[in-house]
Amino acid sequence: MSERESMEYDVVIVGAGPGGLATAIRLKQLAAEQNQELSVCVLEKGAEVGAHILSGAVMDPRALTELIPDWQEKNAPLHVAVTEDQFLFLSEDKARSTPLWMLPDCFKNEGNYVVRLGEVAQWLAEQAEALEVDIFPGFAAAEVLYTDDGAVRGIVTGDMGVARDGSHKPDYQPGMELLAKYTIFAEGSRGHLGRQLIEKYKLDAGRNAQSYAIGIKELWEIDPSRAQPGLVMHTAGWPLDPDTYGGAFLYHLDNNLVAVGLVVGLDYANPWLSPFEEFQRYKTHPAIRPTFEGAKRIAYGARSLTAGGLLALPKFVFPGGAMVGCEAGFLNASRIKGSHAAIKSGMLAAEAAFEAIRSGRQQDELNAYPHAFERSWLYDELNKARNFKQWFKKGRTVGTLMTGIEQLIFKGKMPWSLKNTKPDYAYLQPAAMCAPIDYPKPDGVLTFDRLSSVYLSNTNHEEDEPIHLTLKDSSVPVRVNLAEYAGPESRYCPAGVYEFIKDDTGADQLQINAQNCVHCKTCDIKDPTQNIVWISPQGGEGPVYSGM
Structure with missing residues (x-):
């Protein structure tokens, strides 16, 4: 076996999203201001920067303006200013619009921009490279390295050219050690290394249990007569039941493009629920369907969101490193925004790391x-x-009422904080206690199946490689999940990865179609037995989103 090579940097950053790239840019800015040499590298598991980025997205430019004040002159891809906000409450066949004066400020978007966040990440990477940041796309961070006294020392990239049985193919290459004075983790929601760090250092002790959601999104090219660049529409209600947290959006971009998506809280109770099918059903609503008449679907993707807010933030520093962005959970769920928080948290982490290195630590x-x-x-x-997600755990009516009271009356200065000690997976109820949901078959025009959707995500994994969706106990999916919960992994996965089939003897077994995985991390979060553990596949694999 070849020995691992190693490279040393002052700072290694895992993840080339807005948070990781902002960290790198700020570090290099500070080094230039102080006339100091500082070596920084950013590792990105996607085939290219932006390949694994998926978000709505409406972007608040506040943090970007702090980081790069002349971003407009540098042609940052924030071209579509928000021109109108709409908020609708949907029943099955009706829509009720909420007057703007009744909306809390968190739902207003004046001064923000409708963006394709993958393009923003690519632009940030260009700014980082201009400052001589080393960016390595196509390399997945597979393992954290520690010093003898337990501090983070860096990471190891994943081995390449490993067969499904663990043997080495002719093109085998061992992973490389990237060593650093400080390592910053910016993997996004439910990062697999971040999850390990939280457990190792007990970073979530005394915090609220973290809350997650799955966001499912499509990008459509619509009839020019229906395009309204800058229109931001949010909806609540149908198709989700009153006890299931979630909402949907339609964001009008330029070039006759519309982003449509549904966010579903992963604390839902009914194992028969399918977030993917709920999203397809959403598009058929009489208030939504007209937008897509004569339109063409051009992209699809899904990703988890870390939505617990301030009260669920883990301790985000530990010996040798820190977490930024959605890795830690800085997303503001009430505003449905996280990119500005990722950039700001990255800047703050960079400033702390730079001062530490400059002082010799x-x-x-x-x-x-x-x-x-x-x-x-x-x-x-x-x-x-801080209480937004906790209120909605009590149902849509209570959540809507109390959010209005806290934001409109108390202006966010409420004298109470709500506790939540129950993780999302623990909310799932046995199938026998819940009503099955009958979803209509897709029509192939407005609504679609999983496999045709995954095709649009440009997802690819080598067939003969170790499966990155691992099971702690291979008997649990049939013995517990299928028997008690009717096999919820076949429904909560938006990519058709998990499938219960019969073997040659007629016995049930779980088939894992890992090549379909879009890296949303839902299975790692929602599996009721916490038996599924997502680990990083070979670098460069997974979805390749086109500016999603």
Whole structure:
């Protein structure tokens, strides 16, 4: 076996999303201001920067303006200013519009931009490379390295050219060690290394249980007569039942493009529920369908969101490193926005790491980072919305009422904080206690099946490689999940990865179609037995989103 090679940097960053790239850019800015040499690299598991980025997205430019004040002159891809907000409550066949004066400020988007976040990430990568940041796409961080005293020392990239049985193919290449004084983790929601770090250092002790959602999105090219660039529409209600957290959106971009999506909280109770099918059904609503008449679907994807807010934030520093962006959970669920929070948290982490390195420290805790966060506008913003997700765990009616009271009457300065100790997977009820849901068959025009959708995500994994969707106990899917919960993994997965089939003896077994995986992480979060563990496949594999 070949020995691993290693490279040393001052800072290694895992993930080339807005948070990771903002960290890199800010580090290099500070080094230039102080006339210091600072080596920074960013590792990205996608085939290219932006390949695994998926978000709505409406972007608040506040943090970007702090990071790169002349972003407009540098032609950042924020071209479509929000021109109109609409918020609809849907019943099965009707829509009720909410007057703007009744909407809390968190649902208003004046001054924001409708963007394709993958394009924003690509532009940020260009700014980082201009500052001589090393960016390595197509390399997945597979393992965290530690010093003898337990501090993070860096990461190891995944081996390439490994067969399904574990043997080495002719093109086998061992992973490389990337060593650093500080390692910043920016993997996005439910990062597989971040999950390990939280467990190892008990970073979530004393915090609320984290809450997640799955976001499913399509990009459509619509009839020019129906295009309204800058229109931002959010909806609540149908097709989700009153006890299931979620909502949908239609964002009008330029070039006759519309992004449509549904967010479903992963604390739902009914194992018969399918977020993918709920999304397909959503498009058939009389208030939504007309937008897509004569239109063409051109892209599809899905991704988890870390939505617990301030009260569920883990401790995000530990010896040798830190977490930024959705890795930690800085998304503001009440605003349905996370990119500005990722950029700001990345800047704060960069400033703390730079000062530590300049003072000669390494692999200790960057305590200046959480202290700076607590003094920042980002903390104030998240603090105002700290109860948002907790209220909605009590149902849509209570959530809507109490969010209105907290935001409109108390202006986010409420004297109470709600607790939540129950993880999302624990909310799932046995199938016998819940009503099955009969979803209509797709028509292939407005509604679609999973496999044709995965095709549009450009997802690819080598067939003969170790399966990256691992089981702690291979008997659990049939013995527990299928027997008690009617096999929910076959429904909560938006890519058709999990399928219960009969073997040659007629016995049930779980088939894992790992090549379909779009890396949404839903299975890792929602599996009722926590038996499924998502690990990173070979670098460069998975979806290749086109500016999603």
